[in-house]
Amino acid sequence: MKVVTGGKYENLDEAHSAFLFPEYGKNREELLEFVRALKGDETIVTASLELIDLLAGKFRKGEENVLIYSDTGKALTLKEVYELRKYLDFDVRGGFSGEESRVSVLFVEGKTDAKFFKAVFKKLFELKESREVPQNLMFIERVFERDNFDLLKRASDETYVAVIPSEGNSGVIRNLGNFIRAMEVFNFSVNRIGAAVDIDEDRESALQAIEGKLAQVGAEKGRAGYKVGMTEVVPLVIGLPFEDELIEWKKPTVEDLMLHLIEREGLLGRIKPALSVLNESLGRKLTPKEVMYLALSAYGHWGNLEGFYELFVMRSRFRNLKAILREAGLMDGLERLAFWERKAGTSRAGRR
Structure with missing residues (x-):
């Protein structure tokens, strides 16, 4: 056919x-x-x-x-x-033309991850939500009712960042490869593509999954990272273990970052008595996601978990969020996606 x-x-x-x-x-x-x-x-x-x-x-x-x-x-x-x-939601009929903007795309595992990273970009890098779609993202249909991806823009240098949820680690890898292939066929490009995956078994295996897909699409590995044509690919591997006698931590996910953040912001301490009661009643430790739902209720947020992640990150202290992202090894990659250019030895996220 x-x-x-x-x-x-x-x-x-x-x-x-x-x-x-x-x-x-x-x-x-x-x-x-x-x-x-x-x-x-x-x-x-x-x-x-x-x-x-x-x-x-x-x-x-x-x-x-x-x-x-x-x-x-x-x-x-x-x-x-x-x-x-x-x-x-890629429009495979093509036909979009015009001047391309400075664009980064970040593929993440799911909607909770998407709202977390969306809030990080807004909080740390002066990006704001945008309904104005740059030409190099016109191929992906914006369906606001479905909330299929988040588009941010920084007015000072006309930089866009799109945060796109996938379906698990395999979905991130699949979308990464297909998007790169689509850029080649439909003759458009973005400046940087991020792929955020959980460590799962170990960091090396997570990186190998990304590298394997990049090898299939002809990416080149240099000292500064990976490149496909003029597009830089930035791997982000999520994992920051959390130890607590009441919480059963099994494998790295974005919930780890939220656990660290609610602890530093003092919310975890406030719900500790409730965690102890539930722990004793259930006869087991609580999962990170269960803790997140308790934190959501204690915070007085009556929306969904994705909304809580975004709200809590936005209201957190700047220094706490930056410290956690640095400990997780994510800060450099996020800065790379957020900024068109960086001066050596400086952090564009500021020193608040």
Whole structure:
């Protein structure tokens, strides 16, 4: 199966014998009927995202099933198209052009991680939420009702940072690889891409997972880090063990960073009596996430856990947040994503 899209399909040899699909006026049942009748050896020219989704869903197996972007003549497998659509709301029809802005993208594991790092960027690096989307992020659809990613901007130097939740460590790695492939095919770029994963078993294994994906897309490793073309890739490995007689710590997650933060801010001490009562009642230690829900209630926040993370980070002391991120080995990578340029030996996060 070959799916051709983009504005210059007439110049492609594949398009001469292709089926030009008249998508306008077709309802979903008619699209399904059309796709069900396909054998898999056809070439279809279309600008319908709905049809592309159906084709990618049916023909995502096999390296021979591809989407060709006619504006560049380059191709993605339909498996990559399927994942770009499902996990990133990526508009694979292309067609976005214009001046690119200074942009960093950070892929994180889930929505709690996304709200934590969003708040860190706002708190430490003078970034604010933005509804203005730069050209190099136009490919990812903004669906504000679904809150599918957070976009921040610093007005002083016109820098954007997008924080995009994935589905676990494997989701971060998958999105990293697919996004880099999409940049190549659709001829756009961002300045830096961050990949934030939990340590899980050990730091070296977490880094190897990122490096393995980068090797597949032709990244080069230098003294300053990893590069794909002009885009720098910044790995962020999350893990800062937390020891407490009432809390069962098993493996590193973003909850560790929050545990350290609520301890330094004094909230953990306030809920210790409640932790002791629950510990005795349940006959076991509490998980970090259970502690977070107790902290949320004690703080008087009646929203969800993601909202609590963002609110608490924003209201925390500047020095406490910076100290925890430094201890976790994250500060340098976050600064790298947040700032267009850095002067040697200086911290752009300030000295508050």
